[in-house]
Amino acid sequence: xxxxxxxxxxxxxxIPSLLPTSDTVVKYQPVPMNMNNHHQVLKAISASNxxxxxxxxxxxxxxxxxxxxxxxxxxDGFPLQFRDSPQVxxxxxxxxxxxxxxSGKVLNHHQDIQSEWMATLGPFRREIFAVLHNDNNVVRCxxxxxxxxxxxxxxxxxxxxxxxxxxxxxxxxxxxxxxxMSLLSKVRTVILLCDNISMNQSGHGRSGSAPIVTQTGWxxxxxxxxxxxxxxxxxxxxxxxxxxxxQPSFYSGIxxxxxxxxxxNTVHPCSVAYSIVGHRVSDILEGxxxxxxxxxxxxxxxxxxxxxxxxxxDTKVLRDISITLSNxxxxxxxxxxxxxxxxxxxxARLQGLKW
Numbered sequence: 001x002x003x004x005x006x007x008x009x010x011x012x013x014x015i016p017s018l019l020p021t022s023d024t025v026v027k028y029q030p031v032p033m034n035m036n037n038h039h040q041v042l043k044a045i046s047a048s049n050x051x052x053x054x055x056x057x058x059x060x061x062x063x064x065x066x067x068x069x070x071x072x073x074x075x076d077g078f079p080l081q082f083r084d085s086p087q088v089x090x091x092x093x094x095x096x097x098x099x100x101x102x103s104g105k106v107l108n109h110h111q112d113i114q115s116e117w118m119a120t121l122g123p124f125r126r127e128i129f130a131v132l133h134n135d136n137n138v139v140r141c142x143x144x145x146x147x148x149x150x151x152x153x154x155x156x157x158x159x160x161x162x163x164x165x166x167x168x169x170x171x172x173x174x175x176x177x178x179x180x181m182s183l184l185s186k187v188r189t190v191i192l193l194c195d196n197i198s199m200n201q202s203g204h205g206r207s208g209s210a211p212i213v214t215q216t217g218w219x220x221x222x223x224x225x226x227x228x229x230x231x232x233x234x235x236x237x238x239x240x241x242x243x244x245x246x247q248p249s250f251y252s253g254i255x256x257x258x259x260x261x262x263x264x265n266t267v268h269p270c271s272v273a274y275s276i277v278g279h280r281v282s283d284i285l286e287g288x289x290x291x292x293x294x295x296x297x298x299x300x301x302x303x304x305x306x307x308x309x310x311x312x313x314d315t316k317v318l319r320d321i322s323i324t325l326s327n328x329x330x331x332x333x334x335x336x337x338x339x340x341x342x343x344x345x346x347x348a349r350l351q352g353l354k355w
Contacts, residue, residue, distance in 0.1 A: 189228070
């Protein structure tokens with residue numbers, strides 16, 4: 001099977017292009033001092049004129065020393081939910097944690113330089129995010145929500161500045177008031193669809209006393225997602241994203257049924273199952289929370305997982321979700337199992353999970 005393109009867009013929605021290093025790499029002059037920990041950084045800041053240029057040189061030197069250790073190559077030192085993650089993502093998590101921790105120390109000791117420090121910190125955060133952005137297509141799709149482009153420097157809140165710890169992923173409420181469908185304008189809708197060969201099987205029913213053969217699960221999924229795309233696009237310009245269980249590619253910004261039909265003319269159920277649902281869910285969630293860590297105004301995630309009942313790792317999915325998520329103010333996972341066979345639907349609302 002030939003690899004499909006890593007993503008495809010439909011309608012007016014676009015995926016940001018790669019961020020050029022010329023616009024994201026921070027230029028600085030190395031400081032001729034040891035800069036291996038926050039104590040040495042604080043000492044260097046005290047000895048400097050505390051200008052943005054001086055702080056940039058100090059922070060750049062500190063990050064270079066941290067990156068040289070390549071701690072992210074050793075997964076055992078990471079929280080469980082990131083141990084199987086790609087090295088680029090682990091590097092991002094590691095460096096952002098170091099930046100946030102150091103920032104809190106700096107601002108607690110030098111409250112008079114908050115403006116200069118924020119002007120220094122923002123470009124380094126963007127540089128680290130740009131590496132992940134260019135490597136991870138899921139991150140690139142979520143980054144479409146950043147106004148203008150991912151090159152824009154987001155506002156630094158207390159979490160980014162290291163002044164607040166704890167419920168990092170707390171999100172403003174996205175619950176709708178009035179028309180329930182208006183909720184679609186406040187969340188990002190992403191669908192993970194099972195594409196195992198069993199989706200080609202037809203269902204069975206009865207019309208009066210006569211048995212009938214219904215559509216295949218794949219055909220029903222195509223019709224269902226077409227309807228979902230139309231409804232979501234009425235309220236949300238981002239449309240829906242569709243991921244498949246066994247496909248390396250995914251599709252972003254689908255706004256209409258014809259976009260779904262075009263996808264289903266290209267993608268077909270696989271005779272060999274390559275992926276575990278929990279792993280694919282983790283790929284999406286890791287991309288989401290990594291982008292949210294950089295851009296805090298990201299829409300809450302509404303993830304719809306659809307299978308035909310042939311997958312038996314529901315427990316693993318829920319476990320992977322519970323160890324991947326922290327305290328999000330709103331996250332909705334719809335787990336639709338046996339949808340096309342027995343019409344049973346199970347909905348799991350997972351909110352405020354901690355790790």
